[in-house]
Amino acid sequence: MTTFTPRRAARVLLVDGGDRILLLRGFDPARPEHRFWMTPGGGLDADESPAAAAVRELAEETGLRLAPEELGTVVWRETTEFTFDSRWYRQEQEYFLARVPAWEVDTSGFQEDERNSIDGHRWWSLPELATTTERIYPAVLPTLLWEALSGGVPC
Structure with a gap:
């Protein structure tokens, strides 16, 4: 039987102009x-x-500093189970939408775990996201993003 470590997380759909x-x-x-x-x-x-x-994670991972109230409401919630670094997690997470005209990513704020597990970044269009064969988490991200951009709040 797998033993899961419970964890709560927050994620950001950072969308440019x-x-x-x-x-x-x-x-x-x-x-x-x-x-x-x-x-x-x-x-x-x-x-x-x-x-x-x-907003703390967004600053660490991208250099973008926002106030919590700039995120608006939660656009989606999920519970996911995964293994990372040989440990199993059951993670409840909430997704926020943040819009910026443009942003040059700065990863100098990475913590050690991020330096050891993140090796790139990229801005994706919705068509690119919907047709890629690469692994995207969450798998429903194309639909989630489309709903968030069209004013729907899917959660």
């Missing part, structure tokens, strides 16, 4: 061949709100 979303290219240090693209974000610290965690 061309309706492109920023994704980070990650990998599992225990399985470096397991490559994937994901939104900026990560685990909540003790007594941290999801919005506060989302």
Whole structure:
């Protein structure tokens, strides 16, 4: 029987003026061949709100500093189970939408775990996201992004 470590996380759909979303290219240090693209974000610290965690992680991973109230409402929630660095997690996470005209990503704020598991970033258009054969987390991201950009709040 698999024992899961419970975890809460917050993630950001960071969208630029061309309706492109920023994704980070990650990998599992225990399985470096397991490559994937994901939104900026990560685990909540003790007594941290999801919005506060989302903006903290966004600053660490992209250099963009926003106030929690600039994120608006949660656009999606999910519970996911995954293995990372030989440990199983059951993660409850919330996704926020943030829009910027443009942004030059600065990864100098990476923490050690990010330096050891993220090796790139890219802005993706919705058509690119919908047709890629690369692994994207969450798998429903094309639909989620389309709904968020069209004013729907899918959660």
